[in-house]
C-alpha cells in the first residue's frame with residue numbers, strides 16, 4: 001500500500017482546525033476527504049491540496065452520513081472535528097434549543113461518523129479515530145453550560161469507544177484543545193458579535209492557532225500503529241486552566 005492510498009476523512013474541514021488538519025494530513029501523504037456543510041469552501045481547499053476531495057456533509061444527518069460512508073472505497077483515519085459552541089448563558093437561563101444543537105453536533109455528529117465508518121476503519125487492519133473534544137470536556141467554567149456538557153459527552157464517547165475496541169485494529173485518540181484563536185469559533189458562539197468574540201482573546205499574547213492543533217493531530221495520527229495517544233490536552237502557555245488565563249493589559 002502506498003502512503004497516498006491511505007485515506008483520511010476530516011469533518012468540519014471548511015475552516016479552522018479542520019481545514020488546517022486537512023492540509024497537514026495531505027502534506028503527510030494522505031489522500032484527504034474534506035467533509036463539511038459549506039461545499040464552496042471545501043472545494044476551494046481541496047483544489048489546493050494533492051489527493052484531496054470535497055464532500056458536502058452535515059454530520060448530524062445520519063442518512064447523509066451513511067450515504068457518505070457508502071461512497072468511500074476505504075477509510076484509514078477519521079478526524080471527527082465538526083463541532084462548536086452556541087452562547088455563554090448560565091444554566092439557569094440558557095435556551096434548551098442551544099443545548100440540543102450543541103449535543104447534536106458535538107456528540108451525535110461524532111457518533112454518526114464513528115458508527116458509519118467503523119467497518120471501513122477496521123477493514124484496513126490499522127484504523128485511527130481522532131475525536132476533537134476540548135478542555136471544556138475535562139472541566140467546567142461559568143457560562144460554559146451546554147458546550148461543556150456536550151464536550152464532556154464527546155470525551156466519554158471517546159473513552160468508552162477505546163475500551164470497547166480494545167483488541168480491534170483501531171486506535172482511538174482524543175485531542176483536547178484549550179484556547180484556540182480561529183476565525184469562527186468565538187464568532188459562532190457569540191452569534192456574529194465581533195466585539196464579544198474579540199474579547200475572548202483580549203490581552204492573550206499568543207492563543208493557539210488552528211495550525212498548532214493540527215500539528216498535534218498529525219503527530220498523533222502518524223505515530224506507529226501500536227502507539228495510541230489516548231488523550232492530548234493542548235493549551236497556550238498563557239492559559240493554565242479553563243479559568244486561569246494570563247492577559248496583558
Ligand code: 8X3
Nearest residue numbers: 134135136177178179
Ligand atoms: C474551546 C475551549 O475554553 O472555549 O473548545 O471552552 S473553551
